[in-house]
Amino acid sequence: MENIDIGKKVEKYRKAKDFSIRQLAKLAEITPSMLSQIERGLANPSIQTIKVLAKSLEVPTFSFFMEETNTVDLVVRSTNRKKMVMDNISYELVSPDFTGNLATAIMNLPPNTASSEKQMEHKGEEVAFVLEGKIKVILNDEEYVLEPGDSVKIPAQMKHKWENNFNEHAAILFSVTPPAF
Structure with a gap:
């Protein structure tokens, strides 16, 4: 300190x-x-x-008694995003880090991929916004096809899964609170 x-x-x-x-x-x-x-x-x-x-x-x-926030640490340039790739799915961290109560990332799914084999759940709430492509989201047992500009809120502990069964790349911007990636 x-x-x-x-x-x-x-x-x-x-x-x-x-x-x-x-x-x-x-x-x-x-x-x-x-x-x-x-x-x-x-x-x-x-x-x-x-x-x-x-x-x-x-x-x-x-x-x-709180330390001042250095504003330069709050800016994330598109060329400097932290990236993680797992099974052809990439995540780009839009927020600077995982500190605080909120994290935002872009999930990129190539055609014929899914976010996981089975539905997952986590303790945080999530809001997702489709940037490009089409994507199927499965919420519990219901399926929805989302297109650019569509969004979805996923409550804490709700089982969900993302599937790109289409012929084009999909990009989804999502925010999670508390951060859980």
């Missing part, structure tokens, strides 16, 4: 609320000079002061 600058976070939240140093100091019942020193990293606030500042700024106390 890198060093977290609580003072910079206090300043960011204060400015987002459009408070002056004097206004926030009054709400938090500390002196303006103390608040200024906290924001400039010249004073370390006590836990009690952090709690009062969080309440005054209407943010969770833990928000002062």
Whole structure:
């Protein structure tokens, strides 16, 4: 964990609320000079002061202790997607990684392939959107043929399977929460 600058976070939240140093100091019942020193990293606030500042700024106390997200890590270039190939089916991770509560990927199925031999289930919900080609999805005992622009929601624990019984490549964009690939 890198060093977290609580003072910079206090300043960011204060400015987002459009408070002056004097206004926030009054709400938090500390002196303006103390608040200024906290924001400039010249004073370390006590836990009690952090709690009062969080309440005054209407943010969770833990928000002062969270690391900043490096936005460059949130961008995934199409040429840099993580890829996995299993039995001619490829998966391209659209989201940067499997951290967090959601992962999105593209499943590519060549003609005459299936996602698995039998129906599978997992603990996460899934929403799938057909990007190209036709695909048959089997949900429990029901079969549906989906075409580009069609989508399906698959609830947690529902048995399902994807089959490309057609003569063209199929690509399906899907998101799963929590991530389970």
